[in-house]
Every structure is written in structure tokens, then in C-alpha cells.
Amino acid sequence: MLDPITIEILRNKIASLMDEMHYHLYRSGYSTIVRESRDFSCVVLDATGRVIVAPPMFFHAPVYRHLVGRILELHGDTIAAGDVFVANHPYEAGLPHTSDMAFVAPVFAGERLIGFTGSIAHKADIGGTVAGSTSADATELFHEGLLVPPVRISAAGSPCPDIERMILANSRQPELVRGDMSAQIAVTELGAARVAELCSRFGPQALVDAFAAILRRAGDELAAAIALLPSGTSTAVGYMDSDGVVKDQPVRLAVTITVADGVATFDFSDSAPQTRGPINLRPSMVEACVFYALIGSLGPDLSFNDGMRDAVRIVVAPRTVTNAEAPAPVSSYQMTNLKLVDVILEAMGHFVPERAVAGAGSSSTVLINWHTPRPGGSSMQYEIVGSAYGAGAGHDGTSATAVHLSNLHITPIEIIESEYPCRISRFDLVPDSGGAGRWTGGLAMQREYEMLADATVVRRFDKSRFPPSGVAGGADGGAARSVINPGREDEIILNASARFDVKAGDRLMIQTAGGGGYGPAAERDPAACAADIDEGRVSRPPSSSTQKEHLS
Structure with a gap:
């Protein structure tokens, strides 16, 4: 041995x-x-x-x-x-x-x-x-x-x-x-x-x-951690804005977690049928969401490998959004991953309430196909756009970062402007976008692109209709939004996921979602409230009676 x-x-x-x-x-x-x-x-x-x-x-x-x-x-x-x-x-x-x-x-x-x-x-x-x-x-x-x-x-x-x-x-x-x-x-x-x-x-x-x-x-370490959980069942449901094609129909994601006899079962059978648009998942992605959320809920000392599979049972019904069949499209899978993680974490909060966390903004992509690329540059600009984490017990959410599964990096302004025909005229945090609470959600980020050439843009994002949820009395985070020519007479408000053309001289503003808050806002430490205002995170002190106004 x-x-x-x-x-x-x-x-x-x-x-x-x-x-x-x-x-x-x-x-x-x-x-x-x-x-x-x-x-x-x-x-x-x-x-x-x-x-x-x-x-x-x-x-x-x-x-x-x-x-x-x-x-x-x-x-x-x-x-x-x-x-x-x-x-x-x-x-x-x-x-x-x-x-x-x-x-x-x-x-x-x-x-x-x-x-x-x-x-x-x-x-x-x-x-x-x-x-x-x-x-x-x-x-x-x-x-x-x-x-x-x-x-x-x-x-x-x-x-x-x-x-x-x-x-x-x-x-x-x-x-x-x-x-x-x-x-x-x-x-x-x-x-x-x-x-x-x-x-x-x-x-x-x-x-x-x-x-x-x-x-x-x-596998032994995960099984031992699951054995410490109370036996029982917990269910959570969440909704995505749409599948990108049928734009007026939200998409349901649901999980029922059962802990019994040292095994955790995650059943996604009650999720929506597979969608016409490209937000469907293959089982490998559902597995990633389950292990990520489970390990994150149980503690930071666990490290994933495939030896953990025996301690977990995953149920996905055929022809559902969590187990699509060919030729269903899947290219926007990551939006579904990130919402599914929020749903699983909400259900896991029943078993480990001390590690419950509010909803996160969904990391997204922006893809710009330049009709006239910069000399020596590429016509294909592909970026990961971060958002914000929700708050948890004892900590505020992190701002302007790729969330949950991916650990990706946001493309620097210097790279974008040196390689593509555009200028970044704005790149900052969005005040009041984090959900109010005893601990506040992370702030959303926004970027504004000044187009120096005609282009076709593909924008893929979620959480414009259903913003990140607060937990334990915390407020929801701010919703995502995208606008062409903000503040001008020709302003166009876009769907979160869309394909559209822009002209040289147009401005494209992309604002991600803010993280949800944790706990009642009235319980936030006064010193933290003062720091929020001093740092420009909020424009006024949050309170339980003004949460809705605070997030508007």
C-alpha cells in the first residue's frame, strides 16, 4: 500500500x-x-x-x-x-x-x-x-x-x-x-x-x-460532511428571464434536495421542458452546479474530484432544460448554470443556514462582430462581463467580478481599445445596485462602448426581469439592463439577451445585475452604512422602509 x-x-x-x-x-x-x-x-x-x-x-x-x-x-x-x-x-x-x-x-x-x-x-x-x-x-x-x-x-x-x-x-x-x-x-x-x-x-x-x-x-471526506447534515428535504424554484427566443416566457428551474442515509439526492425533474432557445443544459453542467453548490455550502476544506460521485445522486428528467435531447441548442448554457447554482444554494440553506447566501448577478458575454476591423486587429471581440455576488451571513457581496463557477477574467480596457474599433467611455460600479440588508449585495458594473465602426452585437445575459434575490429579509439586487445611446433621443432599451446591429457613433451601455442582500437592512451596522455612503456604494442610508426606493 x-x-x-x-x-x-x-x-x-x-x-x-x-x-x-x-x-x-x-x-x-x-x-x-x-x-x-x-x-x-x-x-x-x-x-x-x-x-x-x-x-x-x-x-x-x-x-x-x-x-x-x-x-x-x-x-x-x-x-x-x-x-x-x-x-x-x-x-x-x-x-x-x-x-x-x-x-x-x-x-x-x-x-x-x-x-x-x-x-x-x-x-x-x-x-x-x-x-x-x-x-x-x-x-x-x-x-x-x-x-x-x-x-x-x-x-x-x-x-x-x-x-x-x-x-x-x-x-x-x-x-x-x-x-x-x-x-x-x-x-x-x-x-x-x-x-x-x-x-x-x-x-x-x-x-x-x-x-x-x-x-x-x-469521496470519503464528502460523505463524512454529508453525514453531518440533518436528514430531510428542501425545495427551491427560480426563473430565468426567457430562453432568448420565446422572450415573454420565463423558464423555471427547480431542485428538491433530500438528505437520507448519508447520501444527498438532487432532483431537477420539476424544471421546465427543454427550451426552443439555447439555454439548455447537458448533464455534465448540472453535475458541475451540484458539486460547486454542495462543496460551497459544506465548507472550504473540501476539494472536488470525481471520487465524490458516490456520495451524491443526481436526477434529471429527459427532455427538460436540465437534460435536453439533441438537437436542442445549448450555446447560452452558462446563464442557466449560474441561475441553477442560485436555486441549489437556496435549497441548501435549509440544511446549513449559517452558510446561506443571497442570489448573485449572472456573469455574461458580449460578442461584437466588427464590419470594419481595426488594421492588424481581429473582427471578433468576445468578452466576459462580470456582475456581483450576493451577501451572506457576516459578509457583504463582492462587486464587479465573474461569479460562481467560472473564475474568468474581465477583459482590460487597454486590450479592447488597442485591438478593436471602439472606446470605453465608462467603466464603473453602479451605486445602489447591491441589495440592501444587514450585509449588502455586491455592486453591479457597467461599461459604455463608443462604436467607431459598424458592428453586429450578440448580448447574452439573464436577471433583467428576475433580479438576484435577497435572503433572510435582505432586499433583491438591482436588475441587469442594456441600452443603445442612453439619454439620447434615439435611445433603445434592449432585451437582456439579444442580437442587434449598431452604427459608428452609437454608444452601447451594458449594466449587469447587483447581488442580493442578507438580513434586514435596519440591522446594518451604522459605521458600515456611513462607509457605504462615503465610498459611493449607496446614495442614502438603507432602511427597511426604503428598500424599494433604495434599489430603484
């Missing part, structure tokens, strides 16, 4: 290797979505595709097991050292949406398959009906770009250029996609080489045993 010290040494080496892979991909990326927003993950997996250490991009973690399971099913005994597999298919490979492309390489010790390394990264454009592929109003999967099932892009160390040519031929941004693909393949192969080195140093059996022990320990 492997000793605990060696197990911990190998775990740390795997974590360090993932950091090395992450660093090289970040430094080698061509698109802003990789090198600025860092919308990617790098992992090391066991021989069945189980994640050993979770990546910073948490919601990718449950995807790899589905992907590698399908690779093993399709290619099985023919997998060889030097192979690299590629896939982006949400239904056949479990990817979040078609824009997320995965590369996976096996690791062998002699003839023995030890594990895999992998990476997933968002692509600037993979075809489909709109530039950037991530349409706000797609009605079927085929609108969202080229579909690549798990196939070899390198066989036994020999590249398969026809696969790359096929992918690039379907992209409006082939140079960006080629650069990011090359970087992904390189870091995936680097990871495989480093794991092989660990096999040589410690022995392949030691590595296999360490993987099993790390997975088993995480």
Missing part, C-alpha cells in the same frame, strides 16, 4: 503540472477569450477519465469523465501512445457547447494505459449562423457551429492535418482558432509527457495507486 506522504507528494505534483499547463496555454493563446478571459481548463485524469484535481475553471471538471468515457467506448483497444483526440460535441462528448473544444491525450507506461491529460478552451468562431457561434437566439444545435465527435487529430504521434483543415474551413476566424488549437495540443502533449516522467520516477503502479487514493479520500 502506498504511504500517505507519497500520495500527497504525487497529488501536489499533479496540481503543479496542471498549473504549468494552464500557464503555457494562457501565454500561448491567440484569442482574447483565452489570453485575457482565460476561458479554458487543463487537467490530469486517471485511466477511466476521472479528474484527480479540479481545475480553476471548475465547471469543466465533470465534463472530462463523459468525454473520455466516450473516447474509450469508440476507440478502446486502438488507443496508442502519441494519440490526441479532439471533440466539441455537447451530446456525444458532453461538452458545454460547440464553442468549447477539447483535446485529450493518453498516457502509457509501456503497454499499460495509466491515464489521460486534457484541455478544454473556448474557440473564437466554430461556424454556425452568427459570427462567434454563440448565438443568443439559436433554435437548434446546428445553428451553433461545426460538430466534432471524438476523433483523432494526431495518431501515434503523427498529426492528421485533414481534421484541422476541416475545422478551420468552418471558422470565420481560422487564424485565431488555429493558434488556440495548436496551443491546446501542445499543452495536452506536454502534460502527457510530464505524467510519463512521474511514472518513470515513482513507478506506474505508484501513480495508479495514488490516483485511486486521492479519489477515495475526496
